Amino acid sequence: MARESRGKRNKYGLARDIPEGVKRLVRQRSRFGCVICRSAIYDYEHIAPRFKDAKIHDPQSICLLCPGCHRQSTEGTLPAHEIARAYEAIANSECVDPSRRVGFFDLFSANPTIMIGGVRFEGPGAIINIDGRDHLSFIPNCEVGGPRFVINAKFKDRDGRELFRIEANHWICGSDLWDVDIVAGRLIIRRRRGDILLDAEKSAGENMLVIRKMDMLVFPFRIVADGDDLHVWRYTSDGRGFIQLTLSRSSCRGNSCGIFCNSREDVVPRVGQLQLVGGKGVHLDGTGIWLCRGCNVALIGGWGVRAEGCGPKAPPPPPPDRRGQPFFVLGSLTSRVREYPQWTEVEYSLDGYELSDKPVTWGRVDVGDGAPRELCYLDPNEGAPLERCSGYMGPWADWFVDKPWADQVFEVTVRNADGTLARVKKADVEGRDVVESVDDCGRPLVPSVFGGVSPWRPRVE
Numbered sequence: 125m126a127r128e129s130r131g132k133r134n135k136y137g138l139a140r141d142i143p144e145g146v147k148r149l150v151r152q153r154s155r156f157g158c159v160i161c162r163s164a165i166y167d168y169e170h171i172a173p174r175f176k177d178a179k180i181h182d183p184q185s186i187c188l189l190c191p192g193c194h195r196q197s198t199e200g201t202l203p204a205h206e207i208a209r210a211y212e213a214i215a216n217s218e219c220v221d222p223s224r225r226v227g228f229f230d231l232f233s234a235n236p237t238i239m240i241g242g243v244r245f246e247g248p249g250a251i252i253n254i255d256g257r258d259h260l261s262f263i264p265n266c267e268v269g270g271p272r273f274v275i276n277a278k279f280k281d282r283d284g285r286e287l288f289r290i291e292a293n294h295w296i297c298g299s300d301l302w303d304v305d306i307v308a309g310r311l312i313i314r315r316r317r318g319d320i321l322l323d324a325e326k327s328a329g330e331n332m333l334v335i336r337k338m339d340m341l342v343f344p345f346r347i348v349a350d351g352d353d354l355h356v357w358r359y360t361s362d363g364r365g366f367i368q369l370t371l372s373r374s375s376c377r378g379n380s381c382g383i384f385c386n387s388r389e390d391v392v393p394r395v396g397q398l399q400l401v402g403g404k405g406v407h408l409d410g411t412g413i414w415l416c417r418g419c420n421v422a423l424i425g426g427w428g429v430r431a432e433g434c435g436p437k438a439p440p441p442p443p444p445d446r447r448g449q450p451f452f453v454l455g456s457l458t459s460r461v462r463e464y465p466q467w468t469e470v471e472y473s474l475d476g477y478e479l480s481d482k483p484v485t486w487g488r489v490d491v492g493d494g495a496p497r498e499l500c501y502l503d504p505n506e507g508a509p510l511e512r513c514s515g516y517m518g519p520w521a522d523w524f525v526d527k528p529w530a531d532q533v534f535e536v537t538v539r540n541a542d543g544t545l546a547r548v549k550k551a552d553v554e555g556r557d558v559v560e561s562v563d564d565c566g567r568p569l570v571p572s573v574f575g576g577v578s579p580w581r582p583r584v585e
């Protein structure tokens with residue numbers, strides 16, 4: 125989505141973040157959906173005045189717009205006065221027709237169908253869950269006047285990088301790197317021209333979502349929708365080998381989870397038996413892969429298992445290419461004092477590589493193995509071959525925002541008991557009220573040492 129670069133505050137000093145109370149009023153006034161198309165996937169948009177000219181966050185001039193309508197608005201094909209008129213009509217009407225919702229992921233039947241690569245998952249619930257975390261779920265919503273489902277989604281690309289998230293029906297595009305195109309009920313996300321990462325379509329009276337193309341890596345699992353086939357991969361821990369379970373022309377009904385991947389279930393992946401376990405679903409023993417988990421009825425049209433010990437390799441991590449930019453390395457930072465005849469110097473090493481200067485650090489991180497490491501942000505001219513460190517991350521903070529230890533690094537603004545504000549690590553909030561947790565693009569706040577310069581991937585317009 126094309127988006128103007130957004131400052132933290134506008135010329136009147138108004139912060140981009142909208143207070144929660146105002147957001148709630150906006151949601152209520154918008155009747156929980158895009159004011160144009162009634163999609164239940166939305167973001168908050170200043171209409172008249174636009175944010176750049178707004179002096180306050182006025183719930184009357186902020187409404188909900190879905191990504192598709194928002195795009196039309198920024199392209200100018202949907203004028204602000206039209207949006208304002210639709211907003212007023214919805215806010216003032218007693219009855220809003222929910223059937224006009226054509227938002228992409230919102231489905232309207234009590235028993236929606238999600239089809240992923242030729243496998244139909246019928247009924248609400250978790251569609252994709254990996255290690256206990258929903259990557260796509262439609263949970264029936266009991267809130268009066270609210271959308272039918274609480275939708276959560278977390279889509280990644282084949283390198284494990286986040287494409288977008290939907291958190292309780294709030295669409296969050298993590299990065300503008302991707303082209304997110306929603307036209308006539310079809311969602312296409314591209315990395316670049318011709319490189320489609322996700323292709324999905326709403327059909328059958330909007331009770332069905334068909335994901336035709338998807339390739340999502342959540343290591344050690346990979347979920348691939350390719351035309352009529354659904355492949356679920358389990359990689360070996362070194363990423364060199366994999367076991368692949370393929371289903372095609374299959375359907376299941378009333379599942380508790382369509383695709384359930386549990387890496388904790390099996391320590392060493394191996395090819396075991398393909399089992400149809402009554403009441404539990406289809407399980408490839410030795411992989412932690414379950415399909416149609418907990419379904420009442422499963423019809424399996426075609427299936428296959430493929431295993432390879434050493435290749436094709438797992439998609440490699442982002443290439444260790446510094447591109448003349450600062451970069452992150454998580455490693456063990458040590459220092460020693462060197463005595464020269466006339467002076468002393470402190471030398472710093474990271475994972476044993478001697479650094480040319482003292483590195484900037486984002487703080488100490490305990491990744492859970494009891495050996496805290498330093499997250500260093502290093503100068504592009506640093507000569508040590510740090511790409512070889514196992515903790516090499518590359519130039520962007522995007523690559524570790526999802527790590528379990530990220531809360532020890534990213535910050536939030538909290539209100540102290542005496543009313544003053546402070547920036548603290550997310551892990552150190554300690555019960556205080558969080559007043560700001562994301563930047564103006566919805567991304568976690570980085571440590572304030574960078575003075576607002578965030579090392580996020582650059583936007584591609």
Ligand SMILES: [Zn+2]
Pocket residue numbers: 158159160161162163189190191192193194
């Ligand atoms: Zn819309």
